[in-house]
Amino acid sequence: xxxxxxxxxxxxxxxxxxxxxxxxxxxxxxxxxxxxxxxxxxxxxxxxxxxxxxxxxxxxxxxxxxxxxxxxxxxxxxxxxxxxxxxxxxxxxxxxxxxxxxxxxxxxxxxxxxxxxxxxxxxxxxxxxxxxxxxxxxxxxxxxxxxxxxxxxxxxxxxxxxxxxxxxxxxxxxxxxxxxxxxxxxxxxxxxxxxxxxxxxxxxxxxxxxxxxxxxxxxxxxxxxxxxxxxxxxxxxxxxxxxxxxxxxxxxxxxxxxxxxxxx
Numbered sequence: 001x002x003x004x005x006x007x008x009x010x011x012x013x014x015x016x017x018x019x020x021x022x023x024x025x026x027x028x029x030x031x032x033x034x035x036x037x038x039x040x041x042x043x044x045x046x047x048x049x050x051x052x053x054x055x056x057x058x059x060x061x062x063x064x065x066x067x068x069x070x071x072x073x074x075x076x077x078x079x080x081x082x083x084x085x086x087x088x089x090x091x092x093x094x095x096x097x098x099x100x101x102x103x104x105x106x107x108x109x110x111x112x113x114x115x116x117x118x119x120x121x122x123x124x125x126x127x128x129x130x131x132x133x134x135x136x137x138x139x140x141x142x143x144x145x146x147x148x149x150x151x152x153x154x155x156x157x158x159x160x161x162x163x164x165x166x167x168x169x170x171x172x173x174x175x176x177x178x179x180x181x182x183x184x185x186x187x188x189x190x191x192x193x194x195x196x197x198x199x200x201x202x203x204x205x206x207x208x209x210x211x212x213x214x215x216x217x218x219x220x221x222x223x224x225x226x227x228x229x230x231x232x233x234x235x236x237x238x239x240x241x242x243x244x245x246x247x248x249x250x251x252x253x254x255x256x257x258x259x260x261x262x263x264x
Contacts, residue, residue, distance in 0.1 A: 095120040105261045111136040112144025121154035128220045133261035138228040141200035166209040172260040177252035182209045185246045188235045
């Protein structure tokens with residue numbers, strides 16, 4: 001666990017709370033939709049900037065019409081197990097949008113490619129200081145870890161917000177289920193390639209759950225490194241063998257994390 005220089009990958013973000021689709025992000029029609037959304041539960045997808053292999057800044061481009069397919073498995077599985085109600089649609093936002101503050105829980109996948117500018121870093125810090133919670137999941141190896149930490153430190157400097165390994169006796173692991181280990185969950189395609197569970201070989205052999213707490217000791221950032229909890233939820237209906245191997249541990253960990261995030 002080190003604060004080190006960068007590596008490059010890709011990044012997606014998901015902010016959970018229900019919603020509708022904002023297609024243009026501008027103009028009176030969009031403003032009316034945002035006002036309407038503020039009166040309803042919402043599910044927000046964070047439109048997060050990242051860099052390509054040449055280091056060029058770009059936005060994750062996902063057509064709004066495809067968003068339900070991208071998150072259907074994750075949505076249905078957690079809804080059933082948490083008895084949570086959800087809205088069918090999504091709202092695309094940027095890290096700098098004010099709608100971020102309407103959402104108590106943000107999940108980023110593949111954060112080994114996240115790239116924050118100064119404004120985004122300041123907004124992320126403010127979001128977390130106001131009670132938000134960030135879970136970064138599905139990034140593998142020391143290269144991706146080092147890059148993610150270099151970006152996160154723009155918002156949360158090491159001197160104020162040290163990174164720690166989350167112990168198994170932490171309250172988060174006992175909210176609904178008794179979590180006794182941090183499971184290593186590979187993507188479904190990697191698993192069926194017969195290569196085990198470590199997607200980067202020896203470089204990602206050990207899964208980690210690491211955290212950052214605020215000054216009152218409340219965990220505000222959870223980082224699950226060398227594992228992919230998202231696939232354990234969203235692939236539930238794809239293959240029974242994969243689900244039996246990884247679904248129970250993945251759901252237990254995920255439900256505990258979500259409940260902790262929403263109640264602390």
